[in-house]
Amino acid sequence: xxxxxxxxxxxxxxxxxxxxxxxxxxxxxxxxxxxxxxxxxxxxxxxxxxxxxxxxxxxxxxxxxxxxxxxxxxxxxxxxxxxxxxxxxxxxxxxxxxxxxxxxxxxxxxxxxxxxxxxxxxxxxxxxxxxxxxxxxxxxxxxx
Numbered sequence: 001x002x003x004x005x006x007x008x009x010x011x012x013x014x015x016x017x018x019x020x021x022x023x024x025x026x027x028x029x030x031x032x033x034x035x036x037x038x039x040x041x042x043x044x045x046x047x048x049x050x051x052x053x054x055x056x057x058x059x060x061x062x063x064x065x066x067x068x069x070x071x072x073x074x075x076x077x078x079x080x081x082x083x084x085x086x087x088x089x090x091x092x093x094x095x096x097x098x099x100x101x102x103x104x105x106x107x108x109x110x111x112x113x114x115x116x117x118x119x120x121x122x123x124x125x126x127x128x129x130x131x132x133x134x135x136x137x138x139x140x141x142x143x144x
Contacts (some may be wrong), residue, residue: 029110
């Protein structure tokens with residue numbers, strides 16, 4: 001097998017492994033709050049003013065069906081509510097409930113804590129280089 005292909009496959013595997021480990025670490029930290037990382041991200045984005053299902057689907061990296069299921073779960077937990085848009089009957093507005101607003105300050109720091117742990121010992125210069133590489137990789141995947 002071509003050595004450069006082996007290196008590319010190894011790098012891709014590591015990126016996937018880091019993503020999995022990051023997700024697992026966040027999930028473990030959020031478990032005591034009975035919320036998943038995707039549910040937490042949805043709640044935090046709603047509190048930042050993204051109140052439409054289409055907006056949330058883009059931010060969360062899911063489709064509209066996945067967003068609907070996520071909203072169903074969040075509503076069942078009493079963390080968000082859905083209502084009709086006042087001027088567009090076809091649109092839905094998502095808002096955090098009192099319970100959701102109370103939970104947000106407890107879950108928001110988890111993302112920063114886990115990211116800090118992941119990047120422990122990485123210098124500012126290395127972090128800038130890593131960020132540039134990851135942005136380029138995302139751009140490569142998003143280009144046609």
